[in-house]
Amino acid sequence: MPPEDADAPRTMFEKIWDRHRVLERPDGQVLLYVDRHLIHDGSEPAFEMLRRRGLKPRAPERIFGTPDHYVPTDTRDVAAIPDPALRAMVETLERNAAEHGIRLFGLQDEGQGIVHVIGPEQGLSQPGLLMVCPDSHTSTHGALGALAFGIGMTEVAHVLATQTLWQRKPATMRITVDGELGAGVTAKDVILHIIATIGGAGAAGHVIEYAGSAIRRLSMEGRLTLCNMSIEAGGRAGMVAPDETTFAYLKGRPYAPQGAEWDRAVARWRALPSDPGARFDREVAIDAAAIAPTVTWGNSPQDAIAADGHIPDPAEEPDPERRAAMADAFAYMGLAPGMPVDALRIDRVFIGSCTNGRIEDLRAAAAIARGRRVADGVTAWVVPGSAPVKRQAEAEGLDRIFTAAGFAWREAGCSMCLGTNGEIAAPGERVAATSNRNFRGRQGPGVRTHLMSPAMAAAAAVSGHIVDVRRLAGN
Amino acid sequence: MDRFTTLRSAAVPFARDNIDTDQILPARFLHMPRDGDHGACLFRDLRCAADGAEVPDFPLNRAGWRDARIAIGGRNFACGSSRENAVWALQGAGIRAVIAPSFGDIFAINCVKNGVLPVVLPAEAVASLVAEAEARPGAEITVDLEAQTVTGADGTVHPFEIDPFTRHCLLEGVDELAFTLSHEEDIAAFERRMGRENS
Numbered sequence: 001m002p003p004e005d006a007d008a009p010r011t012m013f014e015k016i017w018d019r020h021r022v023l024e025r026p027d028g029q030v031l032l033y034v035d036r037h038l039i040h041d042g043s044e045p046a047f048e049m050l051r052r053r054g055l056k057p058r059a060p061e062r063i064f065g066t067p068d069h070y071v072p073t074d075t076r077d078v079a080a081i082p083d084p085a086l087r088a089m090v091e092t093l094e095r096n097a098a099e100h101g102i103r104l105f106g107l108q109d110e111g112q113g114i115v116h117v118i119g120p121e122q123g124l125s126q127p128g129l130l131m132v133c134p135d136s137h138t139s140t141h142g143a144l145g146a147l148a149f150g151i152g153m154t155e156v157a158h159v160l161a162t163q164t165l166w167q168r169k170p171a172t173m174r175i176t177v178d179g180e181l182g183a184g185v186t187a188k189d190v191i192l193h194i195i196a197t198i199g200g201a202g203a204a205g206h207v208i209e210y211a212g213s214a215i216r217r218l219s220m221e222g223r224l225t226l227c228n229m230s231i232e233a234g235g236r237a238g239m240v241a242p243d244e245t246t247f248a249y250l251k252g253r254p255y256a257p258q259g260a261e262w263d264r265a266v267a268r269w270r271a272l273p274s275d276p277g278a279r280f281d282r283e284v285a286i287d288a289a290a291i292a293p294t295v296t297w298g299n300s301p302q303d304a305i306a307a308d309g310h311i312p313d314p315a316e317e318p319d320p321e322r323r324a325a326m327a328d329a330f331a332y333m334g335l336a337p338g339m340p341v342d343a344l345r346i347d348r349v350f351i352g353s354c355t356n357g358r359i360e361d362l363r364a365a366a367a368i369a370r371g372r373r374v375a376d377g378v379t380a381w382v383v384p385g386s387a388p389v390k391r392q393a394e395a396e397g398l399d400r401i402f403t404a405a406g407f408a409w410r411e412a413g414c415s416m417c418l419g420t421n422g423e424i425a426a427p428g429e430r431v432a433a434t435s436n437r438n439f440r441g442r443q444g445p446g447v448r449t450h451l452m453s454p455a456m457a458a459a460a461a462v463s464g465h466i467v468d469v470r471r472l473a474g475n
Numbered sequence: 476m477d478r479f480t481t482l483r484s485a486a487v488p489f490a491r492d493n494i495d496t497d498q499i500l501p502a503r504f505l506h507m508p509r510d511g512d513h514g515a516c517l518f519r520d521l522r523c524a525a526d527g528a529e530v531p532d533f534p535l536n537r538a539g540w541r542d543a544r545i546a547i548g549g550r551n552f553a554c555g556s557s558r559e560n561a562v563w564a565l566q567g568a569g570i571r572a573v574i575a576p577s578f579g580d581i582f583a584i585n586c587v588k589n590g591v592l593p594v595v596l597p598a599e600a601v602a603s604l605v606a607e608a609e610a611r612p613g614a615e616i617t618v619d620l621e622a623q624t625v626t627g628a629d630g631t632v633h634p635f636e637i638d639p640f641t642r643h644c645l646l647e648g649v650d651e652l653a654f655t656l657s658h659e660e661d662i663a664a665f666e667r668r669m670g671r672e673n674s
């Protein structure tokens with residue numbers, strides 16, 4: 001189906017959308033072809049829906065699975081998972097994969113890891129592809145110039161059976177971050193700052209393209225962190241145009257094109273970025289120099305402030321609905337109006353997740369941990385995003401830096417990001433976390449989560465309280 | 476999928492903005508099978524204290540709203556996680572329609588695929604429905620999909636928009652998968668074309 005006007009300048013999103021159109025319904029919804037379908041150990045209900053209708057996956061070679069959400073991070077032995085309910089989640093994924101010939105990065109596989117870490121790492125995520133997964137952080141893969149978004153279970157069943165998905169075309173939003181990022185400011189700070197600026201629903205109904213000189217200079221790891229949290233701004237997906245950074249990252253990865261195929265693919269990918277003059281439905285400009293190391297105080301990622309700042313005062317909030325929501329958050333999080341955020345003592349530290357569990361993240365955290373000690377009374381965990389990240393970190397000696405400093409060094413998985421594997425904090429505990437959601441109860445009932453970058457989390461671990469990483473770095 | 480035509484019921488308000496799906500169905504219940512009792516876990520950590528006792532002033536625990544089949548939410552209702560289990564929890568508790576000024580994108584899609592109707596009304600209309608519900612807990616309102624209206628307890632009629640195909644699927648109780656499977660040949664043709672272009 002060719003687009004209506006093939007010569008008009010198009011955004012990267014529109015190019016990918018047009019290329020994947022199979023059919024259009026009279027109401028405007030479009031049937032899109034799915035190139036890659038990622039699944040995890042929570043995907044069984046979709047297979048059950050299929051079984052009930054007597055259907056089978058249409059294109060098993062396009063499906064890739066890994067156990068991540070339910071696996072404990074202290075063992076790689078399925079039989080050793082003590083909770084039978086959790087063990088069953090992993091076993092069911094293994095069974096479904098074996099039955100349908102789906103490539104599974106199982107617990108013993110050297111490629112296992114969090115679904116959004118292994119996609120890019122294996123070269124499965126590529127520019128121009130349309131990717132889905134039953135997890136809202138599927139937006140991560142957009143960092144490579146893919147159109148990638150999270151879907152629900154019934155949609156997963158639909159994709160399994162037909163390799164397609166009905167979608168209403170979202171609007172487009174370009175967020176341009178120009179200028180130099182300051183010392184200690186990472187992609188995590190950029191995205192927290194963006195969400196605080198546009199709000200938790202600021203990009204609702206939109207696909208975001210991140211652009212500008214500060215984005216171009218981000219490493220692939222940084223871009224993955226950025227796109228990962230698009231959903232926390234309400235965005236349907238987040239994308240960065242592919243460039244030399246993207247190609248250098250992908251080259252030689254197991255599922256990346258090889259040889260002459262590689263050259264043809266790169267030629268295709270070079271035509272993918274938004275055309276000059278392409279129109280976005282919304283444009284947002286952010287000044288990179290204005291971004292500080294950032295931390296969240298409340299129960300929405302939009303509640304983010306500079307790490308050397310003060311918690312706001314609800315009395316100064318004019319909107320009554322917002323004021324009431326702030327009062328809820330203050331009670332839950334145990335905060336006082338106007339207090340300096342670095343006065344908050346922490347009990348636990350979680351470094352990991354699909355937001356910040358990659359090798360660069362661990363390097364940044366280790367740089368702070370090196371030669372220091374985790375503060376008394378603080379439990380600090382490092383959970384690599386994947387088995388390859390873990391091996392790489394060990395080859396670089398990062399694990400020894402962490403353990404010497406008193407951090408626990410774990411196996412790969414989602415772990416405390418969501419806690420469905422049982423790894424949660426205790427009620428009332430305050431956690432410095434590199435994951436993506438500070439919702440009430442996200443890390444266990446009554447648990448208070450503060451989101452930040454890996455370096456900031458490591459700094460909190462060795463200080464015993466939230467601290468602006470710039471006060472430690474370079475010491 | 477159950478058909479949705481007209482529903483008359485009390486409407487239980489969850490009026491805060493940005494209520495996320497982690498609140499609607501906490502993560503520790505995510506491993507329950509599809510036919511598990513998701514309804515019992517709806518808003519579990521807001522509805523019950525740590526010892527399991529009901530929190531008396533949480534809306535679902537109040538007399539007029541225990542059996543509500545309609546929910547009212549604030550802006551960006553059910554944002555966050557893509558867990559369809561959040562819809563199963565609402566459905567399991569008997570709720571078939573949710574009214575809000577805006578929804579998390581994935582949640583609204585998940586609703587429709589389960590025969591639950593997400594109704595977007597202007598913020599002022601939602602505010603007036605919430606005010607009415609709070610003034611008279613248990614007062615019944617009507618959601619009419621055929622007519623595309625919500626009628627408040629005071630008789631005020633609020634029209635709403637919904638795309639015709641979604642409306643058709645809900646009214647008839649048909650699901651999309653059967654429709655898509657009838658277009659198998661289009662999908663196969665696309666695959667052949669794609670194979671040629673990429674080689």
Ligand code: SF4
Pocket residue numbers: 068069114115116135137353354355413414417418435436
């Ligand atoms: S790390 Fe957290 S956000 Fe990422 S896939 Fe796992 S549970 Fe989801």
